[in-house]
Amino acid sequence: MLISIVFSAGRSGTNLLLESMRGNPYFVASDPPEDKLLFIRDIRYPDRYLTKSDSVYCPSYQHFYNLMIKNPSVNILWCTRHPYDWCLSKLYRGRALPKRGNKPSDDGTPEGCIQDMMWMYSLYKRAKKDFSMRILEVKMEDIILNIEAETKRICKNLCILWDKEMMYPHKRMRHLGKKKRYGDKLDKSQISLYKNLDTIYNGYFLDKKEDVQKVFDAVHFMIGEFGYNA
Numbered sequence: 001m002l003i004s005i006v007f008s009a010g011r012s013g014t015n016l017l018l019e020s021m022r023g024n025p026y027f028v029a030s031d032p033p034e035d036k037l038l039f040i041r042d043i044r045y046p047d048r049y050l051t052k053s054d055s056v057y058c059p060s061y062q063h064f065y066n067l068m069i070k071n072p073s074v075n076i077l078w079c080t081r082h083p084y085d086w087c088l089s090k091l092y093r094g095r096a097l098p099k100r101g102n103k104p105s106d107d108g109t110p111e112g113c114i115q116d117m118m119w120m121y122s123l124y125k126r127a128k129k130d131f132s133m134r135i136l137e138v139k140m141e142d143i144i145l146n147i148e149a150e151t152k153r154i155c156k157n158l159c160i161l162w163d164k165e166m167m168y169p170h171k172r173m174r175h176l177g178k179k180k181r182y183g184d185k186l187d188k189s190q191i192s193l194y195k196n197l198d199t200i201y202n203g204y205f206l207d208k209k210e211d212v213q214k215v216f217d218a219v220h221f222m223i224g225e226f227g228y229n230a
Contacts, residue, residue, distance in 0.1 A: 001073040002026070002158060003045050005038070006052035008079035009120035010107065011089040013140030016169050016186075017079055018052045020143060020151055023165030023172070033174050039063040045071055055120040056106070064123055068131050075158060076131070078124065080226040081140040083219040084194035087113050091208075091215070092201045110211045114218045121222060137226065143169075144186045 004027060006018045015033065022029045027050035035051040039058045058064050068074055081089075094108020107116040127135055136157050142150040151166040170186055193200045197212065205212055223230055 001047045002160065003047065003049045003071060003074045004077060004158065005074060006050075006077045006079060008055060009086070009090075009116050010054045010056070011086055011093060012079040012081045013138075013143055014052045014054065014079045015173065016140065016143055017077060017138055018050070019169035019173050020147065020166045021050055021077070021154075023168060024155070024160065024163045025165075026160045039067055042066060042070065045074070047073065055123055056116060058123060061123055061126050064127060065130065068127075068134065074134065076127065076135045077154065078127075078135055078137050079140060080137055082192070082194070082228045083117070083222040083226065084216055085190070085192065087117065087215045087219055088193050088197075088200065088205070088212070089190075090116065091212070092204055095204075110215050113215055117219050117222070121225075139227070141191050144188055144191060147186065 004021060006014050006021065008014055018029070018033055021027060026048060028046070028048045030049065030051035033052060035053055036057045038051060038053045040063070080086075090107045090113045091110070094105035094113075096102050096104045096108070104112070106112045136154065138150065138154065147167045147169075152162050155162040155166075170184060194216075197205050197209070220230075
């Protein structure tokens with residue numbers, strides 16, 4: 001038996017990894033793609049269940065712990081991304097827009113972004129201590145740059161057969177916003193955004209460098225924690 005949950009703070013490649021895993025015929029993916037009640041239901045999930053959830057939908061570590069205990073076949077694919085790129089994506093994608101009533105999302109402000117990242121990290125540290133054998137970190141960059149090798153590594157860890165369809169998550173993306181934004185490709189431009197702060201997102205951060213630095217200072221320690229270079 002095996003249940004696989006793609007998990008992390010938003011903007012870390014969870015949708016990309018989810019659609020990659022959906023290419024493996026072993027799994028039965030949830031519909032809708034994200035199960036926002038995953039940690040609330042307090043039930044046993046069916047064998048081969050595949051879904052994703054962002055850490056914001058996990059109310060407490062106790063909820064996470066209860067899910068893992070009640071479902072001993074659950075494995076967590078914990079998505080990571082270079083923390084600077086991760087936060088820049090949050091700040092830009094979560095900016096105030098008409099569709100949000102001209103208000104930013106909860107993680108679209110420096111304070112909200114830091115809070116979201118810290119909550120995810122607190123869950124990660126405790127989960128790694130209690131369930132180290134059932135958590136596998138997956139870098140978004142590895143999915144984009146080395147998807148065949150990375151999906152084979154994941155399958156080996158989960159003890160399931162690899163399928164070549166796992167290499168084409170972009171061709172079956174169910175998240176309409178991402179499908180429209182990135183099209184029919186793995187977008188390498190989403191890597192090392194922080195190295196081009198003045199030009200990314202059409203210069204959005206040109207007049208926001210103080211806010212960006214505040215966020216970078218807060219999450220800097222995560223760079224090494226998740227195996228990245230500064």
